[in-house]
Amino acid sequence: MLRISPSILAADFACLGDYMRRADAAGTDMFHVDVMDGMFVPNISFGIPIMESVKKITHTPLDVHLMIVQPERYIREFARTGADIITVHYEACEDIDAAAALIHECGCKAGLSIKPGTDTSVLEPYLDQYDMFLIMTVEPGFGGQKYMNKCTGKLSHLRKMLDEHNLDTDIEVDGGITRDNIGTVLDAGANVIVMGSSIFKGDISENISYFKKYFKEYEKN
Ligand code: DX5
Ligand code: ZN
Numbered sequence: 001m002l003r004i005s006p007s008i009l010a011a012d013f014a015c016l017g018d019y020m021r022r023a024d025a026a027g028t029d030m031f032h033v034d035v036m037d038g039m040f041v042p043n044i045s046f047g048i049p050i051m052e053s054v055k056k057i058t059h060t061p062l063d064v065h066l067m068i069v070q071p072e073r074y075i076r077e078f079a080r081t082g083a084d085i086i087t088v089h090y091e092a093c094e095d096i097d098a099a100a101a102l103i104h105e106c107g108c109k110a111g112l113s114i115k116p117g118t119d120t121s122v123l124e125p126y127l128d129q130y131d132m133f134l135i136m137t138v139e140p141g142f143g144g145q146k147y148m149n150k151c152t153g154k155l156s157h158l159r160k161m162l163d164e165h166n167l168d169t170d171i172e173v174d175g176g177i178t179r180d181n182i183g184t185v186l187d188a189g190a191n192v193i194v195m196g197s198s199i200f201k202g203d204i205s206e207n208i209s210y211f212k213k214y215f216k217e218y219e220k221n
Contacts, residue, residue, distance in 0.1 A: 002215040003029035003192050004208065005063045005172065008054070009045055010143045010196030016050075017057050019200055026208035030061040030084070032174070032194045034143075037068035040092050041141035048077055055082035063192075065113065065174065067140045068092065072099050079106030087111030087134050087172075090122055100129040111172065115140060116148050120157045127165050132192065133158055137185075138175030143196040147176030152188050159189025182211065186218055 006028055011019035020031065033054070036045040054062065061084035068074065071088040072095070078086055086103045090112055093099045103110035112126055113134035123133055135154050138145040155171060162169050172192035173185045185193065199207045 001191065002186065002219060004199075004211050004215070005030045005032040005192055005194045006199040006208070007032040007034055007143060007174075007194050007196035008200075009034040010200035012200075013046075016054070019204065020054065020058055022204040023199065023208060024058055024060055026205040027212060028060060028208055030063045031058065032196075033062055033064045033083070034196075035064060035066050035068060035078075036141065039069045040089065041067045043141045048074075048081055051078060051081035051083070061085065063087070063111075063172075063194075065111075065134065065194075066092075070094060072102060075099070075102050076106055079103070079108050083108055085109040085111055085132060087113050087132065089140075090114050090118060096126055097129060100126065113172075113174075114154075116151050120154045120161070123158065124161060127162060127167055127169070130169070132170040132172055134172040134174055134194075135190070136175050137173055137177070140175075144201075145176050147178070147181050152184055155185060155188035155190050179210065182214060183218075 173190035174194035
């Protein structure tokens with residue numbers, strides 16, 4: 001099933017509630033919450049207090065992308081404050097098996113992400129342990145960057161690996177997705193689509209309707 005996950009990193013934080021209410025009214029499937037620590041990535045975004053505020057204003061699933069070193073340290077806190085999916089980075093975890101186990105123990109779905117320079121094959125040992133794999137198509141750290149074309153092959157490679165293991169696991173794609181390249185990432189096998197700028201810059205309602213309609217047509221064919 002195709003789903004949209006608007007990244008609140010692209011919202012105006014002074015009126016985050018308004019931005020999210022508009023996205024909810026337009027029927028968003030979830031919200032993508034980008035947590036950055038200034039260590040794993042060269043930027044700091046937000047953390048637990050924002051989760052607590054956000055959880056009060058929406059019932060839509062929160063898809064939390066932890067771009068922090070040793071994310072295991074904070075899994076319980078993000079689960080407690082309302083995360084539905086918690087994604088950790090392959091490059092940042094000390095023990096990838098233990099991270100999946102802890103996320104599940106906390107009652108959340110587990111995601112594992114790789115940066116553009118990390119080979120997809122590193123995910124193979126963990127295919128049956130995670131509910132979602134997140135392929136970064138920009139260097140993590142900032143919204144509004146350009147999609148890296150060289151990452152398209154990673155999506156199709158991962159979909160092929162999952163098919164070979166008879167797994168129908170979600171593949172999330174994150175970074176630089178627009179109206180121009182949405183078809184490319186869907187064709188390559190992604191089914192959970194993160195978008196920051198393409199949703200929150202401009203008319204939120206029109207943007208979400210556009211992509212939801214696109215997904216509907218795509219699923220028909
Ligand atoms: C980048 C973040 C992305 C980013 C996406 O580190 O993980 O989720 O906010 O923003 P756009 O869609 O503008 O590239
Ligand atoms: Zn993200």
